[in-house]
Amino acid sequence: xxxxGVFILLGFRRLLTPREGRLLIALNILCFLTLLIVLISSxxxxxxxxxxxxxxxxxxxxxxxxxxIILTKNxxxxxxxxNGSLQFSSKxxxxxxxxxxxxxxxxxxxxSPAAKVLFIGGGDGLGVREALKHESVEQITxxxxxxxxxRLAKEHPMLVSLNDSSLFDHRVKVIHQDAHSFLEYLDGKTxxxxxxxxxxxxxxxxxLARLYSRDFYQLTQTRLDLGGIVVTQATSPxxxxxxxxxxxxxxxxxxxxxxxxxx
Numbered sequence: 001x002x003x004x005g006v007f008i009l010l011g012f013r014r015l016l017t018p019r020e021g022r023l024l025i026a027l028n029i030l031c032f033l034t035l036l037i038v039l040i041s042s043x044x045x046x047x048x049x050x051x052x053x054x055x056x057x058x059x060x061x062x063x064x065x066x067x068x069i070i071l072t073k074n075x076x077x078x079x080x081x082x083n084g085s086l087q088f089s090s091k092x093x094x095x096x097x098x099x100x101x102x103x104x105x106x107x108x109x110x111x112s113p114a115a116k117v118l119f120i121g122g123g124d125g126l127g128v129r130e131a132l133k134h135e136s137v138e139q140i141t142x143x144x145x146x147x148x149x150x151r152l153a154k155e156h157p158m159l160v161s162l163n164d165s166s167l168f169d170h171r172v173k174v175i176h177q178d179a180h181s182f183l184e185y186l187d188g189k190t191x192x193x194x195x196x197x198x199x200x201x202x203x204x205x206x207x208l209a210r211l212y213s214r215d216f217y218q219l220t221q222t223r224l225d226l227g228g229i230v231v232t233q234a235t236s237p238x239x240x241x242x243x244x245x246x247x248x249x250x251x252x253x254x255x256x257x258x259x260x261x262x263x
Contacts, residue, residue, distance in 0.1 A: 009024055053084075056073060056074035058072050059073045062152075065148075066145055067082050069149065076091070077091050095263055097130050099263040101130040101197060116192070118140075118197065119142045119143065120200065121144060121199040122199030123146065126166075138171060140169075143177055145176065153167055183222075193223055193224060194229070195228065195230075195231070198220075203247075217230070217250060221255060237262050244260075
């Protein structure tokens with residue numbers, strides 16, 4: 001925009017008096033210098049902004065290619081925020097991850113071993129931590145779009161402690177790819193899973209809503225082995241009742257027999 005302003009100024013310079021020309025050039029330079037100062041100090045400014053925006057102390061902040069990643073800490077409570085939305089609190093995350101992971105794996109083990117597990121999302125490694133507790137699980141594939149989230153889960157000491165270093169386990173393979181593309185181009189014979197766990201944020205934008213669509217659920221069906229199970233985070237039947245039952249109905253329309261549950 002600054003360069004366009006200069007070109008317009010040069011193009012119409014004959015219509016300006018010398019005084020007007022000097023004034024506009026001075027304003028252009030002033031705007032340019034102001035933007036340059038803001039750019040140079042942006043990291044400090046964003047840090048101050050985040051500390052005011054979040055209730056607890058910000059201990060990590062990163063603007064990745066896909067989202068804004070924030071870690072906060074208050075005494076023993078570690079919290080992860082993606083684009084301002086809370087993903088977990090270390091005080092109670094185990095309730096969510098235990099119910100999301102153990103129920104489908106144990107249910108699958110009633111008929112045949114849940115040997116191959118696929119996580120879509122869950123780059124923090126907390127769901128993987130729970131899946132690794134099962135002796136039947138031989139292989140876990142974690143597909144998360146943002147490498148910065150999985151890097152944080154591997155490198156930040158507090159998060160590594162919380163996820164029990166789950167992403168370093170030899171049974172875990174991490175892939176950074178769009179979930180839809182990953183499922184679509186999997187090998188039809190080798191790319192089958194016993195349990196698929198959709199550990200996704202709430203569908204509050206178009207790109208996330210795509211992972212709660214009938215098309216996506218039909219795609220997951222093609223990647224399930226015989227008797228396989230898929231489970232998805234589905235918001236809350238109390239606080240987001242319409243969303244919860246909409247997701248249930250969408251899975252049924254994709255051909256699934258559903259068993260809704262909450263905790």
